[in-house]
Each structure stands twice: as structure tokens, then as C-alpha cells.
Amino acid sequence: METIGKIRGVYAGKAVPFTRPGTFSAIDKQPVAGPVAVGTEGLQCDEQGDRRVHGGPDKAVHVYAWPNYAHWRTQFPDNRRFDAAPAFGENLSVEGVDETTVCLGDQWRVGTVLFEVSQGRQPCWKLNDRFGIADMARRVQDSLLAGWYLRVLEPGELQAGDDIRLVQRPHGEWSVARVLAVIRDRQCEPALMQELLELGLPASWQRLFARRLEAGQVEDWQSRLGEGS
Template sequence: MAVIAQIRQIRIGQPEHFARGQKSAINKQPVCGKTAVTPTGLAGDGVGDPRFHGGADKAVHVYALHHYDAWRRELPDAANMRAGGFGENFCIEGADENSVCIGDEWQIGTARFAVSQGRQPCWKLNERFSVADMSLRVQQSLRCGWYLRVLAAGEVEAGGDVRLLARPFPEWSVARVLALIARGCCAADEMREVLRLPLPESWANLFARRLETGVCEDWDRRLFGG
């Protein structure tokens, strides 16, 4: 079981009033000591809009700590550009979207996880960072973060190692799949290949529609609201 990364912070939060009359749990706070992992996420954590967040396929959100350095260089005046800014549950050091693959199985503490999908950024990031096109910037950069589903409940703690148990799809990094979305790729061969992955229903439907229609979905509402 190779150690591929470490968890630097564990963060949880509950929904609160955010912007445009919406609630969000993006303002998560770090926790000390051991945190219980349930089939749907971390004990004490919540989501603002269960239509788009949470559930088994988005039980835990992970973000690479070193991305914040890049964002601060690019956007020195952005608000909240620090660990936890993206509302992640795990601030991770040593791995990112390029080195993590769909379907990877991890051991952290006594819990086991599988990498389920990348994050599709929404308009709330524009409000969070006070940057009008932040969601689009995140999508284009592929510095989106990714989600884990829980394979086995247990406990995790900040400072814990991330151990890679299995990598069934080494050719399919999270970044590669995110790039298909960001490029608006509808090439039939790539759509058929990505649909062989154990994707959540929402992503499988997205790529299946592209394969069937040859047309990319409209992102405006997700990226800018309305």
C-alpha cells in the first residue's frame, strides 16, 4: 500500500445563508482529532443544495493544497484564497487531478474510499472568491478538486497518510476526464471509452448525451447562475 499523499486538514460545515438567496456549506472549518466517516460523508458535515452536492458519489470533497499557491499568484486580490476556500473536506498534499485516477481506491485511517469524479464548478465560486468568472477559470484550469465515495466507514484524522490500494484505470486521471468536459469534447471514440469507467449517473448521462447528439451541454447556468 504505497503512500501517495497526506491529509493536512479535515474540514466540515453546515449550510448557512450564502448569496442570491441560496444556502451553502462551503464555509467549512478545520476539525482536530478523529472524525467519523459514514457512507455519505464526514460526521458533522452538511450540504446546502442536495440536488447538486452530497450523496454517496460526492461523500467527500478533496482539494490539492498546492493549488492555492497558483491561484494566489494569478488572482492576488481574490477573497478567501486559502486552505478551505473551495469548501473541501480534505486539504491534501502530494496529489492532484493529474496524479489521481478515476476508480482509485484509498485507505485513510480506518476508512476506505474510491475516487468517483471531478468537481464541476458552479457560480457559487464566483461569489466565494469575489471573482466574476472564477467558476470558468477553475473549469479551464482543471484545478477543480475531486470527490470520493466511501467504501468502508471508519475514522480519519488530519496528518494521516493516503495509501493507494488499487488503481484499476491508470490511463484515466481525474484531469483527463475534466479536460473532456472543459473542451466540450464530443468525439465518439472518446465518449465510448470514458463511458466504460465506473462513473456516477450524472457524469455517465452527460457523456452519453454527447455521444448520442454530438452536442456539448450549455454551461452558462451552472457557471454563472440565473
């Protein structure tokens, strides 16, 4: 197995009331020291604030590349949120891999856990409130620096400092960034949608690309991105 990166930090959080009435979030995660148990629903000590759109087997663990923070510090040098992970609510802060080098379906061995890259993150309005930047979710979507999710194929333990070892890569032509660009760029070409639907994507992305294929139209992002709210 090829070593492709390293776990820089491991983070978990509890769901607490968030910025808007009736909303909850576990985005304010804290470092976890030592070995952490990971099951099919994610880190044993982690929670999600809105299970309709976060968590579950296909979004068990959220990963964000530490080098991405340099981009955001350049954009917002006075915003201290970008000084340290896990500002984006990530469970794993990683080095050596990013959205351009990680592909859908990649299988990783980290510690004793076997992961599979399931999908990229589609940012929502909670990032706007988290960073105090009205269009942060849109900026993250446009930049393709959104992070990605892992499903757990074999539960186990991991910890900060563990290597990321690539077990297999069945879809090397489909990086996370490439798929996120298809979404961002409002692409609906039938052949492209059909190819994506054959990748074994999670149900939510299957529905997204199936609707684009059938209707030739792009889904409405306004509510998710917090635009006009």
C-alpha cells in the same frame, strides 16, 4: 500499499443561507480536530447546502490539493481567500496528490476509511460569489484545478496528518485532469465517449457522456457557471 500523499486538514460545515435569495451553502467550512467519523454520506459533522448537486454517496467527500492555492495566489495576490484552506469548500486538503496524479477509480486507505475516487468537481457559480470574482467558476474549469470527489467503500475514521495509501488503480490512464479536460474541451468523439461510459462513472457523468455520444452536442454550462446571470 503505496503511500502517495497526506491529509493536511479536515473540514466540515453547516448549510446556511448563501448570497442569493433562496440559496444555501456549506462552503464556509471550519477545521475539525482529532478523529472524524466518515460514513457513506461523508463526514459525520458535515452538511451540504443543495443536495440536488452536492453530497450523496458519489460526492461524499470533496478533496482539494493544497498546492493549487499557489496558482490562485499568483492570479489574485490581493484576494485573502486564497491564503488558507478550505476556501473551495473542501472536506480534505491534501498534499502529494493532485488532479494530474489522481485517477478515476483509485482506492485509498486513509485512517480506517476506504475511499474510491468517483469524479472530478464541475465548478458552479457559488465559487464566483465565494471569491468575489465574476468568472471564478469558469477559471476553475479552464485550469482543471477543480478538485475531486470520493465515495466511501468502508466507513471509518480519519484525521489530519493521516497518510493516503493507494490500494488499487484500475484506470491509470484516466486521471481526474484528463476527464475534466474532455468536458472542458467539448469533446464528443464517439469512441472516447464510449470508453468513458465503460469506467463505471457516477450517474450524473454517465448521463453527460451518454448525451454527448447520442447527440454529438455539448451540454449548456451557462447556468452552472453563473454566466449571463
